[in-house]
Amino acid sequence: MNRRLLLGLTLILLLSVLRASALEVKHLQGFHVVKNLPQTMAAGETVDWQVSFVNPKSEAGILSIMLEIDEENNVGLGEFSVEGVLESYDNPPRQHHYTLLNFVESQGGVFQCEAEIHERFNLITLTTSSVPNLMYGHYTFTLSIQEHLSQASARFAA
Amino acid sequence: MKKKVLIAVLAVTLLLIGAVSAAVITYFGKVKVTTTVSQAVLLDDHSYPYVIEEVASVAGGESFWRYHWLTSLTTVPVALDFVTSFAPALTDDEITLTYTTTITEGPANEYSWLYHQLVALPISGMNLSELLAFDLEYTTRVTQLPAGLGYAANINIKIQNATGDFWVQAWGKDWLSQTTGLHTVDFEGLVNGTLGYGAEVTSGLGAAGWPSEYYYSTADLTTSHGGDTVLLVEVRAQGGANQGQQIRPTQFVVAGRTINLPDAYSLTGLTLPAKVILKFAIGYSFDVLTQAGTYNIYSTVEPPP
Numbered sequence: 001m002n003r004r005l006l007l008g009l010t011l012i013l014l015l016s017v018l019r020a021s022a023l024e025v026k027h028l029q030g031f032h033v034v035k036n037l038p039q040t041m042a043a044g045e046t047v048d049w050q051v052s053f054v055n056p057k058s059e060a061g062i063l064s065i066m067l068e069i070d071e072e073n074n075v076g077l078g079e080f081s082v083e084g085v086l087e088s089y090d091n092p093p094r095q096h097h098y099t100l101l102n103f104v105e106s107q108g109g110v111f112q113c114e115a116e117i118h119e120r121f122n123l124i125t126l127t128t129s130s131v132p133n134l135m136y137g138h139y140t141f142t143l144s145i146q147e148h149l150s151q152a153s154a155r156f157a158a
Numbered sequence: 159m160k161k162k163v164l165i166a167v168l169a170v171t172l173l174l175i176g177a178v179s180a181a182v183i184t185y186f187g188k189v190k191v192t193t194t195v196s197q198a199v200l201l202d203d204h205s206y207p208y209v210i211e212e213v214a215s216v217a218g219g220e221s222f223w224r225y226h227w228l229t230s231l232t233t234v235p236v237a238l239d240f241v242t243s244f245a246p247a248l249t250d251d252e253i254t255l256t257y258t259t260t261i262t263e264g265p266a267n268e269y270s271w272l273y274h275q276l277v278a279l280p281i282s283g284m285n286l287s288e289l290l291a292f293d294l295e296y297t298t299r300v301t302q303l304p305a306g307l308g309y310a311a312n313i314n315i316k317i318q319n320a321t322g323d324f325w326v327q328a329w330g331k332d333w334l335s336q337t338t339g340l341h342t343v344d345f346e347g348l349v350n351g352t353l354g355y356g357a358e359v360t361s362g363l364g365a366a367g368w369p370s371e372y373y374y375s376t377a378d379l380t381t382s383h384g385g386d387t388v389l390l391v392e393v394r395a396q397g398g399a400n401q402g403q404q405i406r407p408t409q410f411v412v413a414g415r416t417i418n419l420p421d422a423y424s425l426t427g428l429t430l431p432a433k434v435i436l437k438f439a440i441g442y443s444f445d446v447l448t449q450a451g452t453y454n455i456y457s458t459v460e461p462p463p
Contacts, residue, residue, distance in 0.1 A: 136205055
C-alpha cells in the first residue's frame, strides 16, 4: 500500500517538475520603444535607447535584460559598454524610483543584467557607447526583456 | 516509520512545487534595431583602411611637403597613429618626416598660411544674436620671425543654423611684425551679412615684403558635423615662408564663453579632439646621402597598438 502511494507521489512530483520547467510565456504588456537608436552613429559616440512596459498588477518579480550587439565580423569583448537605469512608478502615488542596471558582458557584444521589479510603470534607459576605433559597418542591436512574476510567492508572503 | 516520513516530505515538496509552478509567469519582449556605424576619423575624407599613396622621384637632399586632413566625426577624443612607410625602404637616417599643422608650402618671400585649422564649436542653446556680437581673441607665440617679414591673423567664422549658412568675417585689430613673443590679438566683430563664399580684401600691412592686399577663400570648408548647430571657425595666420615659425591660437572667447583649444598636435600618438578637422602637412626631407630614385610612399592612420 505504502509502496504504491510512494510510487504515485513520485510520479506526480516528476510531472510537477516538468510543468514547472515549462513556464507560461506571455507578451510583455505595453512593451514599446520610447526612444530608438539613431540610424547612423559614429564610432565612439554615446547613444540612448529607451523602452517601456507595464506590470499591470504591480506584482513582484525579476527582470532579466539581455542586449546582444552583432555585426558581420563579430563584436569583440570591450568594444561596447552599456549602462542602464530602470525608472519605475505606480499610479498613484506617482513617486519615481530609479534602479541602476549593472550590465555584465558575458561574451563579445552580449550584455546581461537582472533587477527586481514591483511597480506598474517601467521605463528602461540604456546608454550604449563604443570605442572610437570600432570597425565601421552595420550593427544589429537586439534587446530582450523577460519579466518573471512570481504571484504565488507574493500571495504566500501576503 | 521511515516510509511515512518520506511520503510526508514528498507530499510537502509536491505541494510547494505545484503552488509555485502554477503562479510563475514569464512575460517576454524583444526589439531589434540595425544601425550604421561610421568610422570615427576620416583621412582625406576616406574611411579606414584608406592609404595615401605618393610617388616621388627625388635626389638626395631634396624635400617636399604634402597636405592632408583628419576629420573627427565622433564626440569623444580619438587616439590614433599616423603611419608612413616607403618602398624601397628607407632608414631614419635617409628620410626625416615632419608633421605639422603649419602650412608652409609656397615659394620664398610670398606669404603662406602658417596656421590653418577648423574648429567646430557646438553652440546649441546660445543666443545667435549675442553670438553675432562676438568678441574673439587669441594668444599666439611667435618665434624666429625673420627680418623684414611679419604676420597677420585672420579668423573666418561660419555659422550653420536652420536658415542656412552665412559668414561672419573678422580681422585682427593689431598687426604684428618683426616681433617675437606672446601676443594677444583682439578681434572686433563685424557682421557684413554676406552670404556664400567670396574673397574678402583688406589692406594695410606695415612690414616690408608683405603684399599690399591679401585674400582668403572659404571654399574648402566642410559642414559635415552630424546636423548639429555648430560654429565652424576657421583660423588662419599669414606670414612669410618660414618653416620654423609656429603660430597657433590657444583660446577663443565667443559670446562670453571661453573655449580652450587643444594643445599643439603631434601626429605621433595623436589624440584627435572631438569633432575637429585637423589640417596638416607632412614634410619629407631626404638626406643628401639618400640614393636618388623613385620612392613609393604610403601613409595611413591606424588605431594605437
